[in-house]
Amino acid sequence: MRIARFSIDGNVAFGAVEAAEGTDGGEGDGVTAGHDGLVINIMKGIPFADFELSGTRVPLDKVRLLPPVLPNKVVAIGRNYADHAKELGHEVPTAPWAFFKPSTSVIGHGDPIVYPSFSQEVHHEAELAVVISRLCREVPRERVRDVILGYTCANDVTARDTQRTEKQWARAKGFDSSCPLGPWIETDLDPSDLAVTATVNGELRQAGRTAQMINSIEDLIVNITEAMTLLPGDVLLTGTPAGVGPIRPGDEVSVTVEGIGTLTNKVVARS
Numbered sequence: 662m663r664i665a666r667f668s669i670d671g672n673v674a675f676g677a678v679e680a681a682e683g684t685d686g687g688e689g690d691g692v693t694a695g696h697d698g699l700v701i702n703i704m705k706g707i708p709f710a711d712f713e714l715s716g717t718r719v720p721l722d723k724v725r726l727l728p729p730v731l732p733n734k735v736v737a738i739g740r741n742y743a744d745h746a747k748e749l750g751h752e753v754p755t756a757p758w759a760f761f762k763p764s765t766s767v768i769g770h771g772d773p774i775v776y777p778s779f780s781q782e783v784h785h786e787a788e789l790a791v792v793i794s795r796l797c798r799e800v801p802r803e804r805v806r807d808v809i810l811g812y813t814c815a816n817d818v819t820a821r822d823t824q825r826t827e828k829q830w831a832r833a834k835g836f837d838s839s840c841p842l843g844p845w846i847e848t849d850l851d852p853s854d855l856a857v858t859a860t861v862n863g864e865l866r867q868a869g870r871t872a873q874m875i876n877s878i879e880d881l882i883v884n885i886t887e888a889m890t891l892l893p894g895d896v897l898l899t900g901t902p903a904g905v906g907p908i909r910p911g912d913e914v915s916v917t918v919e920g921i922g923t924l925t926n927k928v929v930a931r932s
């Protein structure tokens with residue numbers, strides 16, 4: 662199931678993204694821009710508890726997609742693809758290297774990435790994001806799948822110049838609008854070998870596969886929940902493949918994860 666969070670006429674709800682009757686646009690990897698022929702079957706309840714689909718459907722292009730979750734915290738992993746660590750001139754870490762992006766950094770599909778005042782070098786980082794389904798801590802490896810609701814696309818937008826000059830990454834990776842998530846959560850997906858790409862103004866910049874991760878999703882959730890409780894809706898960013906690079910006001914950046922869809926955001930100057 663593809664679970665979206667959206668607003669229509671001032672109301673916010675979750676729903677399942679489906680192909681409209683008579684079209685076949687709702688399955689497979691081809692769902693990208695446009696969303697033609699897709700509808701949302703409005704959910705009664707929330708995806709973290711018992712819910713049912715109401716059967717009331719609205720065209721996807723009539724709603725505003727919101728971030729698919731409002732996480733309490735986003736835990737992100739640095740340098741989880743060897744070729745990306747190398748392109749920045751870093752050693753590959755021997756253990757997962759976690760940092761936080763604050764809840765206030767999260768935006769949804771179509772929302773603007775606002776260029777921060779203190780940076781001259783903002784980069785895209787295309788990533789697979791994992792959405793947590795339930796409160797959990799000290800999760801054993803064999804139970805990891807039980808705490809995952811599904812997967813979405815993320816852009817770990819980074820002020821690279823600030824990251825170089827400040828020892829902690831709170832500003833470099835935590836500024837407002839630095840965590841686009843979406844367009845929706847795919848619940849039925851094997852995440853072990855998916856293509857992850859970024860384009861800027863339609864030009865391919867990053868192309869990797871989740872099979873290249875140094876630490877698997879199981880490794881990461883075991884490691885993180887040794888230290889902290891994860892809550893329903895918390896999000897894990899799993900690292901970015903090689904090819905990161907600058908984005909500037911006026912650019913349109915898209916992250917596509919195979920089997921999920923495409924997350925697109927425009928970069929705008931501060932007004």
Ligand code: MG
Pocket residue numbers: 737738739786788817898900901
């Ligand atoms: Mg990253």
